[in-house]
Amino acid sequence: MSTLICGSLAFDTIMVFQDRFKAHILPEQVHMLNVSFTVPEMRRDFGGCAGNIAYNLKLLGGNPIIVGTAGQDFTPYLEQLKNQGLDTSLIRILPDHYTAQAFITTDLDDNQITAFHPGAMFLAQENHLEGHIPSDAHWAIVAPDGLGAMVQHLEDLTRAGIPTLFDPGQGLPLFDAQTLTRLIDLSDYLTVNDYEYQMVQARTGLQPDELKQRLKALIVTKGDQGSVIYHDGQEIHIPAAKPRAVIDPTGCGDAYRAGLLFGLERGRDWETCGKIAALMGAYKIESAGTQNHRFTWAEFQARYQDNFGSRLD
Numbered sequence: 001m002s003t004l005i006c007g008s009l010a011f012d013t014i015m016v017f018q019d020r021f022k023a024h025i026l027p028e029q030v031h032m033l034n035v036s037f038t039v040p041e042m043r044r045d046f047g048g049c050a051g052n053i054a055y056n057l058k059l060l061g062g063n064p065i066i067v068g069t070a071g072q073d074f075t076p077y078l079e080q081l082k083n084q085g086l087d088t089s090l091i092r093i094l095p096d097h098y099t100a101q102a103f104i105t106t107d108l109d110d111n112q113i114t115a116f117h118p119g120a121m122f123l124a125q126e127n128h129l130e131g132h133i134p135s136d137a138h139w140a141i142v143a144p145d146g147l148g149a150m151v152q153h154l155e156d157l158t159r160a161g162i163p164t165l166f167d168p169g170q171g172l173p174l175f176d177a178q179t180l181t182r183l184i185d186l187s188d189y190l191t192v193n194d195y196e197y198q199m200v201q202a203r204t205g206l207q208p209d210e211l212k213q214r215l216k217a218l219i220v221t222k223g224d225q226g227s228v229i230y231h232d233g234q235e236i237h238i239p240a241a242k243p244r245a246v247i248d249p250t251g252c253g254d255a256y257r258a259g260l261l262f263g264l265e266r267g268r269d270w271e272t273c274g275k276i277a278a279l280m281g282a283y284k285i286e287s288a289g290t291q292n293h294r295f296t297w298a299e300f301q302a303r304y305q306d307n308f309g310s311r312l313d
Helices: 027-032 049-060 075-083 119-126 147-160 169-174 177-186 194-204 208-214 252-265 270-285 297-308
Strands: 002-006 010-016 041-047 064-071 087-094 100-106 112-117 137-142 164-166 189-193 217-221 227-231 234-238
Touching: 002 049, 002 147, 041 049, 041 075, 049 064, 049 075, 049 252, 049 270, 064 075, 064 119, 075 087, 087 119, 100 119, 119 147, 137 147, 137 252, 147 164, 147 169, 147 177, 164 177, 164 252, 169 194, 177 194, 177 208, 189 194, 189 252, 194 208, 194 217, 217 252, 217 270, 227 270, 234 270, 252 270, 270 297
Parallel strands: 002 064, 002 137, 010 100, 064 087, 137 164, 164 189, 189 217
Antiparallel strands: 010 041, 100 112, 217 227, 227 234
């Protein structure tokens, strides 16, 4: 059984400015801003929602297939994915474009200045799924990507009868009310964080009960407050797993979603799916970057029991 992971692929270049932006940006001069920050610390990570979710699902022993677009500079990322044993057959390389990338500069107060180049991501709708869905694909997620790609992939998956988790995430501002409501209706499951949950309600005009009625399950994450899964009239509260250190929260949501997908692949009940997802978030936050954490299945089982008091077979 395989799971289609539709979403963005990106490079994240992260730089640390060993001072505070406010000491170098004069409020009365912002109309003619011209500043330069020396950044002695820098790292380049492989990222993007599809890459992150697939990486985490593979760690758990799942079988993800990445669906996304990348550019002429994608070779080192592609080699990394293949080295992890990930299926890259549905990644389309656009040689006239660069892979999407974010350039993030952080100061000592954890303020950030980010420049984002969407590159090949904005042409992801050219990577058609119809006619290319493997026969063993039983689950899918549509994660943040170009607007056209999210719409097209969800339509293709619906026509193919593939149960799909919709994760609009940071793509929410791209949707008008009509499109977002339609995609929710096409989805089987919707996963959002608590802020995005409020955005969905405001954008669509749908009240919580109306949203729940349109979906087989609604999953709302709440950071260190855990998460809530609404399913079949039930409200299942999932506690947060305890991290051993808090290093970098970037990508925790993607790790959580990989845990949900793994549980669904294996036919687990929703409470178990949520707990697997919560523990994945804890593993991620302990490591810098979105694809640098590691564990064995035995280690994961032991931490699951430590956190939740039950065995995970």
